Amino acid sequence: MSVMPLKTTSPALRSPAAAAPAQRLSDHARLLIVWLVLLAVPFVSPNSYVVSLANLMLINVILIASLNLLMGYGGQISLGHAAFYGLGAYVSGVLGVKLGWSPWIGLPVAALVTGLSALIIGIPALRLRGLYLSMATLGWNAILVVMFNRLIDLTGGPNGLLGVKPFAFGTFALDTDARQFPLVWLVSLLVMVAILHLLRSRIGRALRAVATNELGADAVGINSFRTKLLFFVLTAGMAGIAGSLYVHINQYASPETFSVSSSILLVVMVALGGSGTYWGPIVGALIYTAVPQLLLDYEDAELMLFGLGMLLVLILSPSGLTGVPGALIKRFSGRAS
DSSP states (O other): OOOOOOOTTSGGGOOHHHHHHHHHHHHHHHHHHHHHHHTTHHHHOSSHHHHHHHHHHHHHHHHHHHHHIIIIITOOOOSOHHHHHHHHHHHHHHHHHHHOOOHHHHHHHHHHHHHHHHHHHHHHHTTSOTHHHHHHHHHHHHHHHHHHHHOHHHHOGGGOBOOOOOOEETTEEOOSHHHHHHHHHHHHHHHHHHHHHHHTSHHHHHHHHHHHOHHHHHHTTOOHHHHHHHHHHHHHHHHHHHHHHHHHHHTOBOGGGGSHHHHHHHHHHHHHHOTTOSSHHHHHHHHHHHHHHHTGGGGGGHHHHHHHHHHHHHHHOTTOGGGHHHHHHHHHHHHHO
């Protein structure tokens, strides 16, 4: 009796290696679709104010996606991410205002300086765990805010850094919201693509292994400390890029933008969007950008309302807002069966 061979082309029998390219293509395709939709914003927006909010949202995507990479995938809770954001902004802005450097040079320098600062801070801080690591990064944020306020001749102090030049191509300055949008759109897309590839790389899998079981990761040959330090530096560099974009697009920087409360809100946005999910930062950035505009009359209660929102989301959907559709489908399918 002959036995018919199994069809290895069946989706259920495909190996993970064979299924991975299809999944990567799907993620790339969805990312491209979302960004192509966003590309229409300047053309359909009723005014420039909406375009400026879109610019800010895309900068926030870079910022929250970088923190999600460290916190959601790496399990390292940082309460100083706004400090790296601010350092990138001030480095790039000061180089332009005080030394006359082009923003195109200031942007990579800001990423390098924030990455270097993360390396210096991370070597002692990442030997700590849990609450102690959070406290160390919180202290770093507080120190930088004091420096932003006290170094008046360099940073402008509490009045902020004035006279920052916008990005420009020769004599064509990106000095309007509509002109700035393509640049922010492109950089945010490149960052999201880079994160996607990074997560699927060997070092990305090592990061998740360290987050799951640090001792187990060390046992199989993964240097957990070096892995955590690498991603701490990478995510700080991404925050520096976001800071450089922010200061040259707004042509201004103020210390209060990079305060400790901003770092706390960024952690809240990671949790609200969906910690450890690829699409969560986009949802978190949308909330982080839109909600303050809706709460302008309740500025003192902004942090409290964010906290209440986080509690409600985590109670109803612990995986964040990106997990709500899946939870609803599961609940209704369970009732139907």
